[in-house]
Amino acid sequence: MRAVDGVSFDMMAGERRGVVGESGSGKSVTAMSIMRLIEPPAGEIVTGTIEFQGQNLLALPEDDMQDVRGGRIAMIFQDPMTSLNPVYTVGDQLIETIMLHQHVSKHDARRIAADALGDVQIPEPMARLDDYPHQFSGGMRQRVMIAMGLSCNPDLLIADEPTTALDVTTQAQIMDLMLKLAEDRGTAVMLITHDLGVVAGFCDTIQVMYAGGIVEYGNATDLFGNPQHPYTWGLLGSMTRLDESHTERLHSVRGAPPSLINPPLGCRFNPRCDFVQDICHDSYPALRESGRESQIAACHLATELDLNTIDVTGVVGS
Amino acid sequence: MTDVIQPATIPGVGDLPSDVLIRVDGLVKEFPIKRGVFFKKQIGAVQAVSGISFEIKSGETLGLVGESGSGKSTAARCILRLLEPTAGNVYFQKTQDHGADLPPIVEIAHADKQTMRILREEMQIVFQDPFASLNPRMTVASIVSEPLIVHGVGSAEERLEKVKDLLRVVGLSPEHTNRYPHEFSGGQRQRIGIARALALNPALIVLDEPVSALDVSIQAQVLNLLADLQDELGLTYLFIAHDLSVVRHISDRVAVMYLGKLVEVADRDDMYERPMHPYSHALLSAVPIPDPELELKRKRILLEGDIPSPANPPAACRFHTRCPKFVEGHCDTEEPMLRELEPGHWAACHYPEVQQLF
Numbered sequence: 312m313r314a315v316d317g318v319s320f321d322m323m324a325g326e327r328r329g330v331v332g333e334s335g336s337g338k339s340v341t342a343m344s345i346m347r348l349i350e351p352p353a354g355e356i357v358t359g360t361i362e363f364q365g366q367n368l369l370a371l372p373e374d375d376m377q378d379v380r381g382g383r384i385a386m387i388f389q390d391p392m393t394s395l396n397p398v399y400t401v402g403d404q405l406i407e408t409i410m411l412h413q414h415v416s417k418h419d420a421r422r423i424a425a426d427a428l429g430d431v432q433i434p435e436p437m438a439r440l441d442d443y444p445h446q447f448s449g450g451m452r453q454r455v456m457i458a459m460g461l462s463c464n465p466d467l468l469i470a471d472e473p474t475t476a477l478d479v480t481t482q483a484q485i486m487d488l489m490l491k492l493a494e495d496r497g498t499a500v501m502l503i504t505h506d507l508g509v510v511a512g513f514c515d516t517i518q519v520m521y522a523g524g525i526v527e528y529g530n531a532t533d534l535f536g537n538p539q540h541p542y543t544w545g546l547l548g549s550m551t552r553l554d555e556s557h558t559e560r561l562h563s564v565r566g567a568p569p570s571l572i573n574p575p576l577g578c579r580f581n582p583r584c585d586f587v588q589d590i591c592h593d594s595y596p597a598l599r600e601s602g603r604e605s606q607i608a609a610c611h612l613a614t615e616l617d618l619n620t621i622d623v624t625g626v627v628g629s
Numbered sequence: 630m631t632d633v634i635q636p637a638t639i640p641g642v643g644d645l646p647s648d649v650l651i652r653v654d655g656l657v658k659e660f661p662i663k664r665g666v667f668f669k670k671q672i673g674a675v676q677a678v679s680g681i682s683f684e685i686k687s688g689e690t691l692g693l694v695g696e697s698g699s700g701k702s703t704a705a706r707c708i709l710r711l712l713e714p715t716a717g718n719v720y721f722q723k724t725q726d727h728g729a730d731l732p733p734i735v736e737i738a739h740a741d742k743q744t745m746r747i748l749r750e751e752m753q754i755v756f757q758d759p760f761a762s763l764n765p766r767m768t769v770a771s772i773v774s775e776p777l778i779v780h781g782v783g784s785a786e787e788r789l790e791k792v793k794d795l796l797r798v799v800g801l802s803p804e805h806t807n808r809y810p811h812e813f814s815g816g817q818r819q820r821i822g823i824a825r826a827l828a829l830n831p832a833l834i835v836l837d838e839p840v841s842a843l844d845v846s847i848q849a850q851v852l853n854l855l856a857d858l859q860d861e862l863g864l865t866y867l868f869i870a871h872d873l874s875v876v877r878h879i880s881d882r883v884a885v886m887y888l889g890k891l892v893e894v895a896d897r898d899d900m901y902e903r904p905m906h907p908y909s910h911a912l913l914s915a916v917p918i919p920d921p922e923l924e925l926k927r928k929r930i931l932l933e934g935d936i937p938s939p940a941n942p943p944a945a946c947r948f949h950t951r952c953p954k955f956v957e958g959h960c961d962t963e964e965p966m967l968r969e970l971e972p973g974h975w976a977a978c979h980y981p982e983v984q985q986l987f
Contacts, residue, residue: 333846508918512917548849549846
């Protein structure tokens with residue numbers, strides 16, 4: 312099964328990129344591949360290159376990769392309870408990371424760790440270093456993960472659904488904190504999420520993934536304002552909005568995402584697309600200019616379709 | 630600023646207006662905290678729901694929102710008597726005859742087993758997790774027909790016909806009766822759960838986070854289905870969710886819970902456009918909107934800290950420890966009652982104020 316198939320993209324230093332898509336679209340596998348966290352027999356990277364600051368990560372020996380992982384590229388995950396070891400104190404785990412990547416004494420590492428907890432606004436950071444993960448709430452644990460991720464000043468932070476397990480008021484706190492820290496330090500962030508609302512407030516650019524490939528890329532304002540791919544368009548139409556009181560039906564995308572074991576021929580979105588034509592069954596569309604600057608879409612019809620003029624209520628989709 | 634809800638002002642059973650399907654009155658649910666291995670001793674109690682009162686009109690959707698630990702699911706389970714309420718009353722106006730001599734309005738919280746068994750035909754629930762709420766060893770036909778068997782409806786053939794009808798109603802193929810839950814996707818499984826809830830023609834369906842586990846595009850399909858079913862069958866929904874934008878889409882009225890108490894109840898658009906309680910303000914300002922330009926302009930009210938433990942809730946106003954408008958000597962000493970500040974708009978705050986958040 313190809314979980315990710317022919318995905319290519321660039322990220323600039325300091326850029327905040329949103330990677331959005333539904334479950335099984337390949338967003339996490341993309342991130343895990345960058346970190347080289349996918350190992351046989353679970354899976355393997357068949358072809359491709361991942362270049363980070365001029366180095367091909369896929370060609371690096373494992374020892375060098377360890378320096379990159381957690382040092383220059385850090386990653387935080389959805390569930391802070393399973394990513395922290397319950398039998399070690401938070402301080403032990405932070406100090407371990409710091410000593411692995413920076414050549415400092417244990418005493419200094421402890422001070423850096425306390426500073427890191429202070430940066431993520433955990434009160435009394437020095438005392439809390441000696442607490443175990445279960446003594447922190449969900450939001451506080453995610454702050455610890457962010458502190459750990461940022462403790463070595465990475466150039467890229469990959470955040471995989473960092474707020475999905477949290478309540479909405481806690482999510483707002485965490486996103487606000489991540490935005491401040493990333494801006495202050497110039498850290499590039501790749502934010503992986505299924506929540507289009509979260510990326511809207513955080514990211515400069517967005518790539519939408521579907522069934523293992525990127526279907527649309529653009530800067531945040533353009534992509535939300537003028538989606539060029541029918542999937543992006545359908546996804547935005549499926550969303551209920553806090554600021555809109557619509558009593559009519561939602562324009563949903565019909566059907567369900569395809570199985571990647573036996574994906575549809577041609578465009579993988581064709582079984583669910585409202586605008587499908589013969590060409591969509593024949594060939595896989597490459598990402599191409601959509602007629603709008605800064606925006607590319609993997610759709611044969613991208614230049615012809617003007618999705619914004621379509622009356623949503625007239626389109627079937629249940 | 631008019632009425633204060635006092636138990637005395639709540640009308641008796643006899644005067645439940647005919648358009649009200651269910652009235653909840655001072656509902657309390659406590660869970661004991663026990664210690665000891667052999668001789669378990671109760672050392673305290675968590676009050677998950679602390680005296681909430683509201684009503685739902687026939688054919689209406691009431692959205693019940695709140696963060697984890699606010700008591701919304703516990704409240705719903707008490708209303709259905711899936712949990713035993715500690716105190717309070719729940720009045721239900723029955724819509725069918727049931728062939729038994731039940732009064733037109735039944736008090737559910739203290740009803741006996743036999744009465745509850747009959748009333749279960751009128752009230753059903755759809756759960757959040759479509760993977761955990763369907764028995765993996767049962768076929769779709771046996772899952773959906775189980776309520777019919779339990780309540781002795783029809784012959785085996787009639788039941789199979791009914792199951793096929795129900796599957797059609799929820800948008801599944803009637804040929805799928807012999808399949809097992811694992812053969813369906815999350816969205817389809819949730820449809821099976823809805824078909825099961827519809828089997829006995831209930832008047833009230835409690836929807837406990839029915840779309841939270843689903844992807845956005847599938848979520849929209851299920852929300853559309855729920856709206857269609859309500860139109861066709863005249864169903865009344867109690868819709869529990871933490872996603873405030875979903876609640877705005879589906880509800881007629883919205884109630885906000887915080888640490889076991891109702892803090893604000895209002896008509897849908899009033900709640901979102903003119904919220905009055907500081908907690909509602911914070912909650913609404915925290916929900917992201919998929920619109921980058923709007924997100925840039927919006928102001929966020931960031932709450933300090935986390936939701937306190939329900940085992941040891943703050944005194945007086947339970948929100949006072951995190952409230953940006955906290956007034957010392959008032960909010961921490963006197964509990965604000967849920968008052969009707971404008972017609973149909975209730976809030977429990979000493980210093981309510983309309984605030985527009987987008």
